[in-house]
Each structure stands twice: as structure tokens, then as C-alpha cells.
Amino acid sequence: MNTIRIAIFASGTGTNADAISTHFKNHPKIEVALVVTSKHDAGVIKVAEKHGVDYIVLQKQDFQDENLVMEVLEGYEINYCVLAGWLLLIPTYLVKAFEGKMLNIHPALLPKFGGKGMYGKHVHEAVKETGESESGITIHQVNEDFDKGEIIAQIKVKILPDDSADEIERKVRTLELAHYADEIEKLIEAQTIFL
Numbered sequence: 001m002n003t004i005r006i007a008i009f010a011s012g013t014g015t016n017a018d019a020i021s022t023h024f025k026n027h028p029k030i031e032v033a034l035v036v037t038s039k040h041d042a043g044v045i046k047v048a049e050k051h052g053v054d055y056i057v058l059q060k061q062d063f064q065d066e067n068l069v070m071e072v073l074e075g076y077e078i079n080y081c082v083l084a085g086w087l088l089l090i091p092t093y094l095v096k097a098f099e100g101k102m103l104n105i106h107p108a109l110l111p112k113f114g115g116k117g118m119y120g121k122h123v124h125e126a127v128k129e130t131g132e133s134e135s136g137i138t139i140h141q142v143n144e145d146f147d148k149g150e151i152i153a154q155i156k157v158k159i160l161p162d163d164s165a166d167e168i169e170r171k172v173r174t175l176e177l178a179h180y181a182d183e184i185e186k187l188i189e190a191q192t193i194f195l
């Protein structure tokens with residue numbers, strides 16, 4: 001059968017996109033086929049270039065045009081979408097088109113510290129302020145609400161009382177880069193019969 005083709009949706013520095021692209025580089029059955037970004041100057045563009053992966057800039061207003069977006073994804077024969085630093089709400093038509101095949105990573109243990117506005121430093125500062133003894137990552141399916149889809153995996157890390165928000169972020173990032181690609185691979189393997 002043909003390879004399974006992933007689109008990474010990312011608009012940040014792209015460290016997760018880098019780890020995912022590296023993970024699947026020589027994979028016999030799964031490949032990163034496209035990077036979708038909403039910003040012309042996103043760091044992830046350099047990451048896509050480094051890995052020789054095509055990228056496309058689709059901005060907020062472009063997502064109102066279902067035909068445009070679906071034509072791009074169908075043109076690249078995308079089977080799975082993975083969000084890695086994506087701040088726009090995913091429209092209903094896209095959630096439906098990739099039901100069960102669209103993942104996001106959140107840098108905290110959902111359902112705590114999720115929802116609109118909970119991204120980047122805001123998350124780790126909130127974790128620090130509440131005096132949590134642990135944080136971690138949540139990998140979840142994407143639905144029409146921010147950070148509310150079915151949870152696929154959570155990996156935890158201990159927070160020490162003296163850890164700053166920056167230190168919490170560093171610990172969580174280490175987990176992201178170590179685990180996201182593995183979890184993506186596990187989900188695809190579980191859902192696919194490779195012949």
C-alpha cells in the first residue's frame with residue numbers, strides 16, 4: 001500500500017515539527033508530506049526547508065474557504081494532520097474530514113490549563129502560580145473546541161517547589177520532543193493495516 005502521509009500544522013519555532021520530521025525521515029510506511037503554517041515568517045518554514053518538506057502558508061481567512069483548504073490537503077494526499085504549535089481553531093469541515101486522524105500536543109496535563117489563551121508561557125506560568133507538583137504533555141484528538149478532544153496519551157514530569165516557569169517549560173519541552181512522534185506513530189499503526 002501507499003505510504004501514510006502526514007501534514008504538520010505549525011506556526012511557531014518548529015522544534016516539534018523538526019523532531020517529527022526527523023523521526024519519520026527513513027520510515028518505510030509513514031512520511032511527513034507537508035507543513036501548513038499560518039505565518040509567513042514562522043521558524044517552522046526553515047525546518048520544512050531543512051527536511052525538504054513542502055510548506056504552504058494558510059492564514060486565518062483562508063480557512064473560511066473549505067474548497068481551498070481541502071484541495072491543498074487532497075492534492076498532497078494527506079491522511080493525518082498533526083498540530084504542533086497551531087493557535088487557530090480548526091474549522092468543523094476539517095475536524096470532520098480528519099475525524100480520529102488529527103492530533104494536537106498541549107504542554108500541560110489537560111483538562112487543567114487548557115482552553116483559549118492557554119498557550120506557550122501562559123500555561124507554564126499558570127502551572128507555577130497554582131503550585132502544581134507535576135506537569136507534562138497531553139496528546140489528544142482535535143475537535144471543535146480548544147484542547148477538548150479525546151486524550152490519547154499523557155506523560156508527566158515532577159515539578160519542584162523552586163522550579164521557575166521557564167524551568168517547567170524546559171522540562172515539558174523535553175517530553176514533547178521525546179514523545180510526540182512516537183505517539184503519532186503508535187496511533188497510525190493502530191489504525192492502519194499495512195500490507
Ligand code: GRF
Pocket residue numbers: 010011012013014015016017083084085086105106107120176
Ligand atoms: C509546544 O510547546 C506545543 O506543546 C504547543 O506549541 C509549542 C510549539 O513549539 N502546542 P514549537 O514551535 O514546536 O517549538
